[in-house]
Amino acid sequence: MLAEFDLIRRYLMPSQTPLPADGVALGGGDDAALLVPKAGHQLAVSVDTSVVDVHFPHDAPAFAVGHRSLAVALSDLAAMGADPRWCFMALTLDQRTFANDHAIHAWLEAFAKGFHTLCQRQATTLAGGDVTSGALTIGVTVMGEAPTGHALTRAGATPGDMIAVTGALGGGAGGLALWQRGERDLQHPLLRRYLLPEPRLAAGVALRGLASAAIDISDGLLADLGHLRKASGVGATLDMTSLPLAEALESSLGRDAACNAALSGGDDYELLVTLPAENVASAQRALGKLGLPLTVIGQCSDTLGVKGIAPNLGTGWQHFNEGAP
Numbered sequence: 580m581l582a583e584f585d586l587i588r589r590y591l592m593p594s595q596t597p598l599p600a601d602g603v604a605l606g607g608g609d610d611a612a613l614l615v616p617k618a619g620h621q622l623a624v625s626v627d628t629s630v631v632d633v634h635f636p637h638d639a640p641a642f643a644v645g646h647r648s649l650a651v652a653l654s655d656l657a658a659m660g661a662d663p664r665w666c667f668m669a670l671t672l673d674q675r676t677f678a679n680d681h682a683i684h685a686w687l688e689a690f691a692k693g694f695h696t697l698c699q700r701q702a703t704t705l706a707g708g709d710v711t712s713g714a715l716t717i718g719v720t721v722m723g724e725a726p727t728g729h730a731l732t733r734a735g736a737t738p739g740d741m742i743a744v745t746g747a748l749g750g751g752a753g754g755l756a757l758w759q760r761g762e763r764d765l766q767h768p769l770l771r772r773y774l775l776p777e778p779r780l781a782a783g784v785a786l787r788g789l790a791s792a793a794i795d796i797s798d799g800l801l802a803d804l805g806h807l808r809k810a811s812g813v814g815a816t817l818d819m820t821s822l823p824l825a826e827a828l829e830s831s832l833g834r835d836a837a838c839n840a841a842l843s844g845g846d847d848y849e850l851l852v853t854l855p856a857e858n859v860a861s862a863q864r865a866l867g868k869l870g871l872p873l874t875v876i877g878q879c880s881d882t883l884g885v886k887g888i889a890p891n892l893g894t895g896w897q898h899f900n901e902g903a904p
């Protein structure tokens with residue numbers, strides 16, 4: 580068994596000395612962190628919980644669990660066009676599920692590496708957290724900044740705006756389906772999409788001033804488009820033939836399952852944005868510089884609802900539905 584404070588010192592907060600450049604006046608080790616936001620900016624704050632066998636399989640690699648639990652939280656900052664600054668991790672861990680102390684240390688080391696590597700790549704400082712015992716659950720609070728009045732929201736779309744997505748869709752659900760069939764090669768593009776999603780933070784910032792509304796795709800394209808439509812008070816017409824499908828998705832699952840995964844599977848963590856038609860080319864150029872495609876998949880309308888898709892298609896992931904605990 581590893582004691583709570585040893586675990587924190589050894590794996591989670593190895594350095595207690597805050598760096599002024601991180602905007603941390605007082606970091607982990609006290610009752611709360613003291614943070615220094617940039618003048619002229621608003622804070623964007625969001626929390627996401629990742630639960631074993633709900634969000635990731637119990638036998639997922641620890642590195643991926645660490646990466647993923649932060650990535651899905653940062654994805655909400657990407658959707659706001661916010662620059663990430665700080666995060667907080669609430670880790671609940673059942674040490675009795677490990678064979679021995681060596682297995683606990685090995686798991687924590689790889690978990691922390693996955694989390695810290697993404698922190699570093701996305702300039703996010705782990706400024707505090709909490710450790711408790713119980714079923715494996717990682718709650719991650721993220722805090723980012725956007726210049727006052729310039730954050731993207733779900734509410735700015737107007738009829739006539741184009742609807743576009745970053746990257747490719749269906750890879751999250753496709754990867755989960757492959758994992759459930761026993762695929763374990765982490766180099767497989769679909770498994771990577773499910774277990775090691777990349778939050779589109781640079782894209783979110785690049786889309787500030789170009790997009791009229793944005794949301795990240797966690798529950799599925801149709802479900803998240805539904806949230807955006809509702810917040811903006813618009814309808815949508817989609818062109819199914821233009822959906823960018825994830826690499827290897829159609830060949831692994833077949834056409835129908837691939838389209839279902841792209842429309843309703845969730846776990847993609849791409850950005851769904853609306854933008855005036857005249858901004859599409861600039862947005863595609865800006866994202867092209869990041870190596871990320873932006874594909875137009877439809878247009879907003881003033882007739883509420885969605886046209887262009889079969890009405891019987893599932894609407895995406897919902898906790899407390901059948902299938903979820």
Ligand SMILES: Nc1ncnc2c1ncn2[C@@H]1O[C@H](COP(=O)(O)OP(=O)(O)OP(=O)(O)O)[C@@H](O)[C@H]1O
Nearest residue numbers: 625626627628651652654655795796797798803806
């Ligand atoms: N327990 C809660 N207390 C207060 N507000 C909540 C609570 N749970 C969710 N919300 C709010 O409801 C809204 C929708 O929450 P949800 O977790 O579905 O966010 P999302 O961005 O749509 O999904 P995801 O976190 O997968 O990206 C958010 O604005 C969130 O802050």
Ligand SMILES: Cc1ncc(C[n+]2csc(CCOP(=O)(O)O)c2C)c(N)n1
Nearest residue numbers: 632633634635636797798844845846896
């Ligand atoms: C093992 C396993 N089974 C099922 C799923 C699918 N899933 C779970 S939660 C969710 C929506 C996003 O979560 P939230 O709304 O909580 O942010 C999705 C698509 C998964 N990821 N792992």
Ligand SMILES: [Mg+2]
Nearest residue numbers: 655658795797
């Ligand atoms: Mg979201």
